[in-house]
Amino acid sequence: MSVSTAEKEERTPARHRGNWIEDWRPEDPSFWRRTGRKIAWKNLGVSIVAEHLGFNVWTLMSTVVVGLDEAGHSFGVGQKFWLLILPNLLGALLRVPYTFAVPRFGGRGWTTTSVCLLLVPCAMLAAAVAAENTPYWFFLLTAATMGVGGGNFSSSMTNISFFFPEHRKGLALGLNAAGGNIGVAVSQLLVPLVVHLGTGVSLSYAALMWMPVIILTAALSWRFMNSLTAAKPDNGSYREALTSGHTPVMALLYVGTFGSFIGFSFAFPSLIGIAFSDFSSFTGLAFVGALIGSVARPLGGWFSDRIGGARITMWNFLGLAAGTVGVLAGTRLDNFAVFFGSFVLLFVLTGVGNGSTYRMIPPVFVREAEQRAARTGEDLETAHRAAKRRSGAVIGVVGAVGAFGGVLINLIFKFSLQATGTLTPALMSVLLLFLLCAATTWWCYLRADIPRADRARAADA
Template sequence: MSVSTAEKEESTPARKRGNWINDWRPENPAFWRSKGRKIAWKNLGISVVAEHLGFNVWTLMSIVVVGLDEVGYSFGVGQQLWLLILPNLIGALLRVPYTFAVPRFGGRGWTTTSVCLLLIPCAMLAAAVTAENTPYWFFLLTAAAMGVGGGNFSSSMTNISFFFPEHRKGLALGLNAAGGNIGVAVSQLLVPFVMHLGAGVNLSYAALMWMPVIILTGACSWRYMNSLTAAKPDNGSYREAVRSRHTPVMALLYVGTFGSFIGFSFAFPSLIEIAFSDFSSFMGIAFIGALIGSVARPLGGWFSDRIGGARITMWNFLGLAAGTVGVLAGTHLDSFAVFFGPFVLLFVLTGIGNGSTYRMIPPVFVREAEQRAARTGEDLETAHRAAKRRSGAVIGVVGAVGAFGGVLINLVFKFSLQATGTLTPALLSVFALFLVCAAMTWWHYIRTDVPRTERARAAGV
């Protein structure tokens, strides 16, 4: 009788209050099979679309700016550069408060709000390019407003991290992130085509094309998504997470993966034109890099679930270093094929690294919580719930630093070209970054001197 009662309790459906779920136990196999899996994948599906739209809007200005001359806005190179940098900077800054918004307002409420906020930069861009004599400061304001799209990533990843059990989290976070990252490639592919529909260049179409989809996604988010009471913050959880010795390490690793991905995505078309002007026609397929990198991201989570996040991350950075040598060889040999092939490999590996790096975060904080529980006598289940909240906070911090990495990557390319007229100093700097990241991963999570239990947790095995 007692066994039947226990089994019944384990498989009890998630208790809901409106769209809030009060009882969420994804680590319980019976609960996950009976109800949890369906709810989690439903929320993930909508989250992917919402995050995808965020990346669509975030990268809009980098595509529109090349057509401003054709509609009568002749901004200088420095002015255009600020229009490209501002969305990245604001998006990076917003990632931390966006992470905090999920526990405050719930995943459903904040996903709906963050999606609807994307209508603002779209409306501003449409107004800026259709009105006559729009001042430069308004374009700057519009570019800054596009940063809200960059903030969506952290809130989306934090929200989804609460829905899935540990052994499924790598794949889930990888799919969620890939759905967002691929928005860069989709914008690079579709927006130029839509802008040239009809006669002449219609830059307003670049903004208007997303607005119906944004409205529909906001409505679906409000109607079908859920919020978890388990995602509510405990006192000081964010402060404790930021103080952790793992946070700066994971932030650096994410600069090496996502920072490189977003930096390369913005720079790739320009680098082709600058380094191989005879092959400038290939700029039209530059979206392939961002596309492949986005698709590869879930593989990082999938491999990490099976092999270990730290191991995949370390070997991935060594592969990135080798790929950078290949790109450098292409520039020195003046061979577009040698340049293009390794650069595509860089996109693949940054995508895999994005997934594996994020997969490392939850196990690290679970281990810290278990060690604290062993010392203080704290209930283990309570400690695990707190660890999930702390890892969610770190996801926001790491995501913000990674986005700043994209700015730094582009600045390195800019300074290299201005100082020497070549990409060599920039590529050597990137090569050094990848080696440092590989060494940091080995030192903190793989080397034999690291305690075995901590090493196993960090590796995700």
């Protein structure tokens, strides 16, 4: 009995060449059900662990810096903030090349390599804190190398996006992003406990505790992950993304959300000790902010699906402005409860804003593609496919630019404390940033004089 070509294709599993998969059809329901789903979720599981570990190492200095004085390394406030700024800066810069590494080296090969690179900052930190006369420049170099953990986010998200069909990418990427972000909280929870094991403080434990986990995760990545030959770079979409007027707008909004999240995460333990020295023992609770912010990220997407990404984003920025006023009131009134509670609110809202801002991007570029198709006569289906590629490229660009927001936040805190000895100028600057982002969201996507059809699509974004 003859078998049709379609039936033969349906029965044919994904073709492998070693750990490279040459035939990958996630949009084919039968292929996905029979073969693709199991492979994709296996790769996602290992990817979450690898990205989580990257965030553990990326934010490691935020917990180490508060114990430097006790360990015999006395640096000024400005010097300590540079130790927080450099991981932010290098992590943001590395997000661009890390995005293109997966198509070049394969998801399996690059994930394994990027995890192994995390051993470098851990080894350097262990050496830096081992002797009391370690020069400051070596601490700076160590902090900079921790940026490799920040680059992991882009390569991990890029890699996983190729494995899943369009209608499942939201869940997969949301789990991947949340699993990475929670690494900040895990690091800030566990490191203070580990460095105080035994007598005194042993900051070398902060580095050594991650090294066996890094080696194990690298082995798991090499053993269980796959690479897709279909994961090819789309350089044309990146060029188009850079020329779109929406890209700088979305980048600004993501600076206000993710940039604030990662900037606050780095600074929060130090700010507790600086602003409320009598409550310095509470720095161990700093993990609560990062944890709640990470968990809140999927809520931003969920609310946006029901209410509209632009609406949620605008109101979220107004909430962030109110939370900043609360932090400012806590410092002015010398009220730790108000300060801490308001900062936790900021973390919640930055998490929600991360999700809602990302949710805005695809519909905005679909609308732009439809307008161009109406002008040029381009086929609508072709325009929609191009919009998907372009929005994917924009997500990569926005993610890289947004990470620079963490640098901005910590520079603001540094200069404020050095110039005035207080957080007031810094908090006023952050307040203005959030109000600017709220106004930008309203002006670009929600104001009444935008054409009705465009406003409806933007509001749903």
